[in-house]
Amino acid sequence: MADGRLQAERDGTALRLRLTGDWTLTHAAALLSRLGGLATAGLASEHVTGGGQRRAVLDTTGLGRLDTAGAILLVRLYRQVADQGFEIDWPQARREHRALFDYVGGAGEAITVWPPSGSGLIGMIEYLGWLTMFFVREARRFTAFIGQVTETAMLTALRPGRMRFTSMVHHMEETGLKALPIVGLLSFLIGMVMAYQGASQLQKFGAEIFVVDLIGISVLRELGVLLTAILIAGRSGSAFTAQIGTMKVNEEIAAMRTLGLDPVVVLVLPRMFALMLTLPVLTFFADVMGLCGGALMAWNTLGIDPYLFFSRLQEVIVPRTFIVGMVKAPVFAALIALVGCYEGLRVKRDAESVGRLTTRSVVQSIFLVILFDALFSIMFNILKV
Amino acid sequence: MAERERVITVRGLTNRFGEHTVHENLDLDVWRGEVLGVVGGSGSGKSVLLRTIIGLNQAVSGSIDLLGTDMIDGDPDALRAVRQRFGVLFQDGALFSSLTVAQNIQVPLKEFYDLPQDLLDEIAAAKVHMVGLPADAADKYPAELSGGMRKRAGLARALALDPEVVFFDEPTAGLDPIGAAAFDQLVRDLQQALGLTVFMVTHDLDSLYAICDRIAVLAEKKVLVTGSIETMLQEKHPWVMEYFHGPRARAAAITAAMDKR
Known part of the structure; x- marks a missing residue:
């Protein structure tokens, strides 16, 4: 050449x-x-x-x-x-x-390969505006989706025959049963850490026994449910988005619609109800494991034997503390399932959006879980619970 | 045409997946500057043959020579070099979904050459024009294009390095008859303007009549017969008879005859 x-x-x-x-x-x-x-x-x-x-x-x-x-x-x-x-x-x-x-x-003139974008301050302001509008739009759409799901759930309650129970049980196994080991282990470890850190502080005042109050209240009221919800958001919320998103790429959702099947009934409701049933159970399990972890560490470092630990626990913890933790679980479950399914249904017909929206689904559901936890705290404070 | 140059030479090719033998002792020649249509029933291994020739599928035995390079035992450098000399259009374009059309075209250019961005942009614009896409399609993402446009964009990327040979896997599948005819015409025009050799796996009888110089029929694990459409019409093998004398074939023949008039 x-x-x-x-x-x-x-x-x-x-x-x-x-x-x-x-x-x-x-x-x-x-x-x-x-x-x-x-x-x-x-x-x-x-x-x-x-x-x-x-x-x-x-x-x-x-x-x-x-x-x-x-x-x-x-x-x-x-x-x-x-x-x-x-x-x-x-x-x-x-x-x-x-x-x-x-x-x-x-051929025409050379084309712009990169979509034009403003630079400097103007570009930043433009981006900020775009982002704000994006969040507003997103919040509106998500609210509409919650409305749609609620409506469909009501209609399905009137005709329970339409509910996909087999699918629901399958998702209960996937999101609940199979998550037990990891949820239990993590709660046990967190209970131990709490006890250890609490003990070293409380020992300075000679108030070792209060470690029971510390663990009891923090695990039952906040940590058990919050930890479980975050774990499940990462584990099951992302799975929901990926599953539904892949179906969307394959046009399975469109096929479903033309066959007269409502994707909300077939896909969203079973997942949402499955999670709303299993998350409280997982939370209960997490509570038990967290307390066990705390008890073990209290025995080990402070010499509080388990008998003393649990009798003290019965004295100081009122049922209300436990219930306050538990009522949050179904709400968090619904949030995680709704976000997961919503993002899955928003997938476009390309492979990239599956990945992007799965990430977004996890971030959003964890954010919403923590936000709602804060709102619950404010509400309980006002109600003096 | 006394001295014709072989571009692809396949000898004794055998492909097997598990117990299932797809090709056995298959021979095929493709000459420079021709449009070869490869037909065969579903599962006769047309796409496997294409993928084997371009090196995506490892053959069990046999030899494949593409543009003077041994595609089965060639050394990696030679394979890398020959990849610049052929282009492939996959069924749905196989464009990278995170890149715009222009960026898709520039992927191979950037991989093999060090060129300034303005020249790259100009090349992309030229390719977009060449395949008959409107200029504003260049900065769109594949998801924003229709099926026919995605195919054209895929062709633009296949042509990015000005290859000598282009492989098509069912180029007109999924296009409406008008779009398919336009795509056939585009392939023919580009083939003549750029002197391309075209290897086309197809099901489309209209394409066979309209643009193929030669047809290779794949059946019984080998290339059963090759030749022009007239040869095919004379062939006595039952599958070939059924293929080229079925109701659809007759319709395509009538259309082709009317076009010639």
Whole structure:
């Protein structure tokens, strides 16, 4: 493969542009620097001041291969010279060269490859505005979705035959039973950590026994349910989004609709009810394991034996503490399931959006769980529970 | 056409998946500058043959020579080099969904060459124009395009490096008759303007009549017969008879005859 070259020379009164070698991608970078360095404009005016006429001849008899990149450079050269008011002749153009030249010459201007975006302060403000509108729109859509699901749930309650119980039991197994080991282990460890940290502080006041109050209240009221909800959001919320999203990519959701099946009934309700039933159970399990972890650590570091631990627990913990923790579980479950299904249904027909929306689903559901936990705290505080 | 140059040479190819033999001792030649249509029933291994030739599928035995490169035992450098000399259009375009059409076209350019962005953009614009897409399609994402446009965009990416050979896997599947005819015409035009060699797996009888110089019929684990459409019509093998004399084939033949007039 010969290097692509361009030579300019005087031929009578005309300017002869001789193209030789291969004008291909491989040589494009080298040619480009020469084409710029050639300063066609200067060359052309020099030719005119030297007594030449405004006529140019393209000589491509020595030209080997020409590809799109080469043709683009040729078009550029052609236009540069033509802009100088030159008349250009191209005798003996090979058919394939000419065809490619015409193809490329007919193309529009170079297109923007990156979508235009503002820069600096204006760009930031634009982005902020876009983001705000995005959140507003998203909140509206999500609220509408909650409404739709609630309505469908009500209608299904009137006709329980429509409810997919098999699917629900399947999801209870997936989201509940199979999550037991990890939920139990994590709660046990958190109970131990709480006891250990609490003990080292309380020992300074000689108030070791209060470690029971500390663990009892924090685990039963907050940690048990919050930890379980966050874990399930990461474990099951993401699975919901990915499952439904993949079905959306395959157009299974569309097929479902045309068969007269409501995706909310078939996909959303079983998942939501399954999670609303299993999350309280998981929370209860987490509570028990957290207390056990705490009791073990209290025995180990403070010498509070389990008998003492649990009798003290019975004295100080009123049932209300336990109930306050438990009532949050179904609410968190509904949030996680709704966000997971909602994001899944928003998947577009490309693989990338499945991943993006799965991430978003987990972040959103964890955010909402913590937000609602805070709202519960405020509410209980006002109600003096 | 005295001295024809072989672009693809397949000899004694055998492909097997588990117990199931797809190809056995298959031979095939493709000559420079021709449009070869590969037909065969579902499951006869048309796509497998295409994938084996371009090196996506490892054959059990046999030899494949594509543009002078051994595609089965060739060394990695040679394989990398030959990849710049052929392009593939997969069924639904197989565009990268996170990139715009122009970026898709520039992926191979950026991989193999170091060029300034303005030239890259100009090349992308030229390719978009070449495949008959409107200029504003260039900065759209694949999800925003229709099926026919995605195919054209896929073709633009396949042509990014100005290949000598282009492989098509059912290019007109899923297109409406008008879109399919337009795509056939586009393939023919580009093939003639750029001097391409085209290897096309297809089911579309209209495409066979309209643009294929030669047809290869895949059946009974090998290439049963090759030749022009006239050869096919004379062939006595029952499958070929049924294929080229069925009701759809007759309709396609009538259309083709009317086009010629």
